[in-house]
Amino acid sequence: MNISQEKIDNLNTVVKISINPEDYQPRVEKAMKDHAKKAKLPGFRPGMVPVGHIKKMYGKSILVDEINNMLSDTLNKYLDEEKLEVLGQPLPKVDDKKEYNWDFADNFEFNYEVGLAPEFDIDFSSKDKLTQYVIKVDDETLESRIKNIRRSYGKMTNPDVSADDDVLYAELAQLSPDGSVFEGGINNITSVRLDQVKNEKIKKSLIGLKKGDELVFDINAAFNDDAAKVAGLLKIEEDEAADLRSNFKLTVKNVNRLEEGDLNQEFFDKLFGEGVVTDEAGFRAKITEELEMMMTQDADRKLQDEIYNYSIDKVKFDLPDTFLKRWLKVTNEKLTEEELEGGYNDFAKNLKWTLIENKLMKDNNIDIKYEEVFEFAKGSLEQQFRMYSPQALSEEQLGQYTVQYLQNKENANKVFEQVKALKVFDYIKSAITLDKKEILFSDFNKLTA
Structure with a gap:
């Protein structure tokens, strides 16, 4: 077997794999023997079907399967050994001039187009400046929140x-x-x-x-x-x-x-626990604190959007766009040309951000611990529960819900990616200059409308 690489440019390469009969015949023979042991055919006892009979009936399909398995294993191993950072997946290059008999004596050659991740540098410093908003609660927002809470208990x-x-x-x-x-x-x-x-x-x-x-x-x-x-x-x-x-x-x-519910001790205890708040001033202060906490999250999301867009504009590199568009079409058969062209810019933007994330993680030894994923998921679930009930869940209940939530692989992956993004955002925030600016919630809403 021979495997080689023909580099087209810094973002595209072609991997060539040549397979001879001596490479694949042992695998094919073993596969046919295994098939013979498991086959149940009329006229033969289970496990006693002759290998020659299996070869006659299923030989070509077994050969094709084994060649495909060899190609997949060989290609993945080569990409790993050569430390090639691949975007998308390698695409088989169709050659209409080559025809194979699939008669167990062919020499095969397969070519794969590979899109490569670009090499680039990232240099964030105090010279990079962004605005960080500090949102303050305006009277209208506070009164509206208090009214809704009182009506919930009215x-x-x-x-x-x-x-x-x-x-x-x-x-x-x-x-x-x-x-x-x-x-x-x-x-x-x-x-x-x-x-x-x-x-x-x-x-x-x-x-x-x-x-x-x-x-x-x-x-x-x-x-x-x-x-x-x-x-x-x-x-x-x-x-x-x-x-x-x-x-x-x-x-x-x-x-x-x-x-609206009366502002009495029974009402305060239902909301915040026994004795935590004892008068209207304490109640208003607590609601203001909770609103500002939520608004801090709104401000953080806006800053993250700013960092995302600033980073993509600042860090310049190209992508193998032609290859990626072809890959998207191959992996999404129902995707029309119009949909591809209309959505590709957003796809490329998100891919660039992912590459920036990965490089910052690697260059700065940023890692993610399970405890961080768990705490983030727990905090997110607590916020969701509080949307439906101002009364907080116990730590034990919240912990149980979080464990159940993270047992779902899709949920766990989603939270991992969120924590990863936050860690990268935190790193960038520590490296650049953030100009803090106070703003009322009503005015902040106009910025994000």
Whole structure:
């Protein structure tokens, strides 16, 4: 067997593998003997099928399989020994001029196109500057969060007259152009949340209603043509909701109001544990702290996006684009040329970042421990649970959920990649200059909109 490499340029090479009969015949003979021992054919006892019979019936397919196995093993070993950093996977180079008889005496030659990772240098220093935002809680955001938390622990009442943020339990009946109820039209009893009504004029008309009151309104206008919202209220498909042009008659069945929970010790203990918070000032301080913690994560995500884009622009190198496009087409048969061209730039951008990550990890001896993966996963799960309940899980429960989550290989790989990215981001942040800038949450949202 002979294996060689013909370098096309710094990013592309062709690996040639020549296989002679003496290379593959021992493997093929062994494979046929193994097949004979396991074969169950009419007229032969199990395990007693002659090898010659197997060769006659299955010889060529066994030969093809063994040649393919040899090629895979040989190619992978060669790439590893030569320390070639491959992008994508080697692609067989088709040669229409070569034809083989597959008669156990052929000399085979196979060529593989290989895309190579580029060589490049990375030099981050204090001369590289980015803005790091420090987000402060504005009054509107704080009051909105406090209101939502108090309502989560409040009680339902039924006032006589509707007010802002109430819920109307009502019948919605589709009307004909003449204003009469459309016979056979859409009719549904549902809950209409006034805080979700986007049209201010229609919202104002829904305030001050009482049980039994009727109102005609344009339901699509009420929700700014949000087809998903309208479809949910009327229990119809989104496409049908988007095409809907009828007015609806709303008949109030009941007015529901979620009263805010009292700011007392029982409320504080439910939220934060017994005795942690004892008064309204402490409660507001705790909510502010939690909001700022969440906002710190928002600021970190923006900084990470900035670092990602800055790094890709700063670190200049080329990719074997022609090879990679061909590889993407081979591995994604349904991928159209239009989809390939439209999505390739994003693919190349992510691949460049991965190469930058890997080089920084290697050059700076950055490693990842299981404990770090576990703690990151645990923190992520805790945040998810707190979205549904402000009351924290115990450490034991959280640990059990984390173990179960990481037992899924896909989840574990995803978390590993997230930790890897964070470690690289942390390294870059330590190497460059970060100009800290305070900003209100409302203003920060405008930056990321």
